[in-house]
Amino acid sequence: PKLGNVLSLFFYLKDYPCFDLTPHEQEVVKEYHAFIRKRLRNKEALYRRDVVTGLMQGFFFELCTVFANHAPANAATIKNKSRKEYIFERFYESLVESYQSERSVKYYADQLCLTPKHLSGVVKEVSGKTVGEWIDELVVLEAKALLNSSSMNIQEIADRLNFANQSFFGKYFKHYTGMSPKEYRKSR
The missing domain is CATH 1.10.10.60 (Homeodomain-like)
Structure with a gap:
């Protein structure tokens, strides 16, 4: 995501650091975590670093979506x-x-x-x-x-x-x- 969007979420999360994940969101986080750990442990994989980097990017986008879903629709504009x-x-x-x-x-x-x-x-x-x-x-x-x-x-x-x-x-x-x-x- 664009840095400005991520920083808006950062500022929102700074004020509201805790929220409950839905069961679906919990499952998504667990799946990414398990899969990334599995890929990291595969020391012989030729493209391990690239695969993990891609997975982490995907995970980051998923987390941004989760955060955005929990922030008010206009969190970026709640306050100037x-x-x-x-x-x-x-x-x-x-x-x-x-x-x-x-x-x-x-x-x-x-x-x-x-x-x-x-x-x-x-x-x-x-x-x-x-x-x-x-x-x-x-x-x-x-x-x-x-x-x-x-x-x-x-x-x-x-x-x-x-x-x-x-x-x-x-x-x-x-x-x-x-x-x-x-x-x-x-x-x-």
Whole structure:
């Protein structure tokens, strides 16, 4: 879905984080979960990563449909976006495009013509997380995904995520996960 639609759902879910799934929706979630786990466990599959990526995309669309079904029909227009929500949306769009290569708050603030302090305050207020936490979360998730489902070695992953060297990547990864990339890969 378009990022704007997803962010509208994000803001709705931020205010209303819990809702009951219908029996059909529960079944859909369980089916996707079971099938994705099964595909992930098939280590010999030639296109495992591509298959799982496609399944995750499908699952994401299904979840967006579920969320949209539970949100009021006009959830996106219930309230006009505040300036802070608008800034957060622009920040998130920029983050999704650049997190693999850019990890400084200043970079994202510059993209939005804001000071790092102002951007940090707005993002924290709107999302409950700091800019740095958002950046680190995306980088660590990407690193985990690459360690789990790619044949790239650790140096290649460090290069892809724009770390100066494998050692720095290893320290960064261990700081956020409690284990080295090699240990993480073995544990999967």
